[in-house]
Amino acid sequence: MKIFILTKKSIFFISFIVLTILIIFTLYLVFKTDNVFAVELTYNSIVSSNLNEKITKLTSGKEKKAYFTFDDGPNATITPKVLDILKEENVKATFFVIGKNVEEHPEIVKRAYEEGHYIANHSYDHHNNSLYKNEESFIKQIKMTDEAIGKAIEKKDYCSYVFRFPNGYMSSQNKEKKKKARELLEEMNYSYIDWNCLNNDSMKKYTSTQLLENLKKCAKNKDTLVILMHDTKDVSNSSLVLKDSIRYFKEKGYKFENFYDLVE
Ligand SMILES: [Zn+2]
Structure with missing residues (x-):
């Protein structure tokens, strides 16, 4: 017993x-x-043609989706603050990084990558004169930037597949040169994307309240949003209104995605 x-x-x-x-x-x-991504991006990934189509149609989507994008970083002060807020709010975003900044702060890019954010290409030096000097210099800047990202995140042959033109493709500067560069991107299997919503932080003159108001105004009556913000110090500080911006879209019923959701 x-x-x-x-x-x-x-x-x-x-x-x-x-x-x-x-x-x-x-x-x-x-x-x-x-922390595991569905797609590990390298030059051999078969995502590009599909991705191109999805990106072209993205902002005409009828679903309430918000793609937060941060340009011109990484920056030692602002980017970690942005990452902290994204983590707190459980939002995955996309960072359009500048190659030479990646070389200065690889640890920040690594953190962003490991926290599930998409690391995309925004040229090596952001200077139109050197970027569009000739075909070789454009291709070189794309490659150098992806190489810097790959080194930072310890992924050999990293390919970002998504490029954003400095100042945007839609801006009136360097129209003809950008048209040619667009063809080069296509040959290299890269897509490019601008934005359809912004808080105008690059205007450098807005208070936090104004930044938030600018964003709300810009997002009005739009379903899928590609939101442009900057994670640098020389502009109005978007990191101060990021939490409120995210919460505003959460209240409005938006889902947050990044470009990984397009390459899956
Ligand atoms: Zn830029």
């Missing part, structure tokens, strides 16, 4: 241990998948 009781106790104990291990393992998997 005594043995039976002991066995019963033992079974209960073993079940308890097994259950605990299962729970811990499940939690580990849940936590782990948060």
Whole structure:
């Protein structure tokens, strides 16, 4: 009888241990998948033609989706603040980084990547004169930037597949040169994207309240938003209104995505 009781106790104990291990393992998997990307981007990934089509149609989408994009970083002061807020609010964004800034702060790019943000290409030096000097210089800037990103995130042959023209493709500067560059991008299997919503932080003159108002105004009556902000110090500080901006869109029922959701 005594043995039976002991066995019963033992079974209960073993079940308890097994259950605990299962729970811990499940939690580990849940936590782990948060940091694993569906697509590891390299030059050999087969995502480009599909991606191009999706990006072209993106802003005409009828779903309430917001793609937060941050240009011109990484910056030692602003980018970590932006990353902290994105983490707190559980929002995955896209960073259009400048190659030479990546070389200065690779650890920030690594953090952004590991926290699930898409790292995209915004040229090596952001200077139109050197970027559009000739075909070779344009191609070189794209490659140097992706190389810098790859080095920072420890991924060999990293390819970002998404480029944003400095000042945007739609701006009136360098129209003809950008048209040619667009053809080069196509040959290299890259897509490019501008934005359809911004808070005008690059105007350098807005208070936080005004930035938020600018954003709300710009987003009015739009379903899919590609939002432009900057994570640099020489503009109005978007990081101060980022939390409120995210919460505004959350209240309005927007889902937050980044370009990983397009390449999956
Ligand atoms: Zn820029």
